[in-house]
Amino acid sequence: MLAGKKILLIIGGGVAAYKSLLLIRDLQKQGAFVRCVLTPAGAEFVTPLSVGGLSGDRVYQELFDLTAEAEMGHIELSRSADLLVVAPTTADLMAKMANGLANDLASTLLLATDTPVMIAPSMNVRMWEHPATQKNLKTLKSRGVLTVGPDEGDMACGEYGYGRMAEPEVIADAIGDHFEFAASAETTLGTPQGLRGKRIVVTSGPTHEPIDPVRYIANRSSGKQGHAIAGALVAEGAEVILISGPTRLDAPSGCTLRAVETAEEMLSETLNALPADAVVCAAAVADYRVEAVAENKLKKDDENDARTLSLVENPDILKTISQLPNGRPELVIGFAAETEKVIDHASAKRARKGCDWIVANDVSTGTGTFGGDDNQVTLVRDAGNESWPKMSKDDVARRLATKISEALKP
Numbered sequence: 001m002l003a004g005k006k007i008l009l010i011i012g013g014g015v016a017a018y019k020s021l022l023l024i025r026d027l028q029k030q031g032a033f034v035r036c037v038l039t040p041a042g043a044e045f046v047t048p049l050s051v052g053g054l055s056g057d058r059v060y061q062e063l064f065d066l067t068a069e070a071e072m073g074h075i076e077l078s079r080s081a082d083l084l085v086v087a088p089t090t091a092d093l094m095a096k097m098a099n100g101l102a103n104d105l106a107s108t109l110l111l112a113t114d115t116p117v118m119i120a121p122s123m124n125v126r127m128w129e130h131p132a133t134q135k136n137l138k139t140l141k142s143r144g145v146l147t148v149g150p151d152e153g154d155m156a157c158g159e160y161g162y163g164r165m166a167e168p169e170v171i172a173d174a175i176g177d178h179f180e181f182a183a184s185a186e187t188t189l190g191t192p193q194g195l196r197g198k199r200i201v202v203t204s205g206p207t208h209e210p211i212d213p214v215r216y217i218a219n220r221s222s223g224k225q226g227h228a229i230a231g232a233l234v235a236e237g238a239e240v241i242l243i244s245g246p247t248r249l250d251a252p253s254g255c256t257l258r259a260v261e262t263a264e265e266m267l268s269e270t271l272n273a274l275p276a277d278a279v280v281c282a283a284a285v286a287d288y289r290v291e292a293v294a295e296n297k298l299k300k301d302d303e304n305d306a307r308t309l310s311l312v313e314n315p316d317i318l319k320t321i322s323q324l325p326n327g328r329p330e331l332v333i334g335f336a337a338e339t340e341k342v343i344d345h346a347s348a349k350r351a352r353k354g355c356d357w358i359v360a361n362d363v364s365t366g367t368g369t370f371g372g373d374d375n376q377v378t379l380v381r382d383a384g385n386e387s388w389p390k391m392s393k394d395d396v397a398r399r400l401a402t403k404i405s406e407a408l409k410p
């Protein structure tokens with residue numbers, strides 16, 4: 001996907017700058033043209049000589065550079081690329097990007113461009129977790145900036161946590177994925193049907209946990225994302241069994257619908273639908289159900305009134321499928337709807353449940369994810385985290401279907 005692509009690599013002033021030298025090599029090996037911009041702080045970590053030697057081109061460092069302006073103006077520099085990649089992206093560069101600062105070459109290029117931008121953040125865990133950085137991240141993602149990493153691990157400063165820059169090969173993969181997705185969105189040739197012969201189970205929607213014959217406990221899930229995934233998998237040629245809680249949606253044509261109400265029913269239908277090559281657990285399953293469902297409608301003046309509900313834990317569908325001793329599907333994907341520390345919680349959930357991938361989405365107030373048509377997700381998996389820009393739930397579904405198709409390739 002990278003052959004002939006023009007990438008402008010902006011190297012910020014972080015300890016991970018040395019990894020960007022490897023990234024230049026990686027991208028070139030795959031046929032990309034790499035032109036580099038080095039911030040003054042970046043030049044404290046890697047020399048212009050190494051960067052220029054590897055890229056085989058001049059290295060752009062100064063905004064007010066008469067020679068560079070005469071050869072190629074800074075606006076043209078930012079627009080002549082197919083993708084701008086900032087690696088490492090310092091906390092400082094994120095702040096400048098989020099706030100529209102343009103007081104040096106890198107920030108000016110990033111503000112002047114209409115080309116897609118990908119950032120690979122790299123910083124100390126406290127800098128990463130600082131509310132200012134997290135707010136900047138949110139702003140950048142909402143504007144469609146692509147992100148790769150950061151990873152969790154030991155840091156150069158001796159601390160441990162999130163903030164390590166993604167490895168060069170992971171960044172190169174994310175760049176390849178970006179171009180692949182852009183190409184597939186443009187293609188008019190139809191979907192590649194890479195899931196022909198595969199059987200995939202998708203759970204979607206909320207569950208309703210009855211209290212009495214007329215009342216239940218539910219949540220705000222609309223089922224839009226899960227249903228869209230079922231549709232995208234059908235379009236890719238898969239045999240799809242959609243196990244859905246109560247929603248207002250029609251099942252996408254071509255899939256087999258099994259309608260359920262409760263978490264227990266959803267688990268039992270999911271197990272019945274196996275064997276499968278993959279299971280995508282997109283349903284928002286209630287964690288708890290009422291211990292003893294009343295046979296008759298509870299009355300206000302009943303002796304055992306409904307003011308106190310005794311709850312018991314529901315079965316964990318994602319965990320059960322992920323940890324099946326026999327017949328575990330090759331790929332088990334869960335969703336994590338979080339309202340804070342989205343990636344941290346999603347990574348912890350992946351480890352706890354034992355699933356292969358988690359699609360993490362931010363459902364905090366104001367994001368409009370629940371019931372809305374758009375979603376901004378991060379794919380959390382062993383190969384590294386991938387944040388996708390905000391896009392329609394249909395596009396998230398198509399992109400996920402492509403990823404599933406790649407993962408299930410023989």
Ligand SMILES: Cc1cc2nc3c(=O)[nH]c(=O)nc-3n(C[C@H](O)[C@H](O)[C@H](O)COP(=O)(O)O)c2cc1C
Pocket residue numbers: 011012013014015016039040041042089090091092093122123124127
């Ligand atoms: C030894 C050292 C290591 C640093 N590592 C990082 C880092 O990994 N990430 C980061 O955001 N800032 C780091 N900084 C701070 C940045 O270099 C500083 O914020 C600088 O202004 C960034 O400039 P730039 O964003 O234009 O590249 C480091 C500073 C020093 C002295």
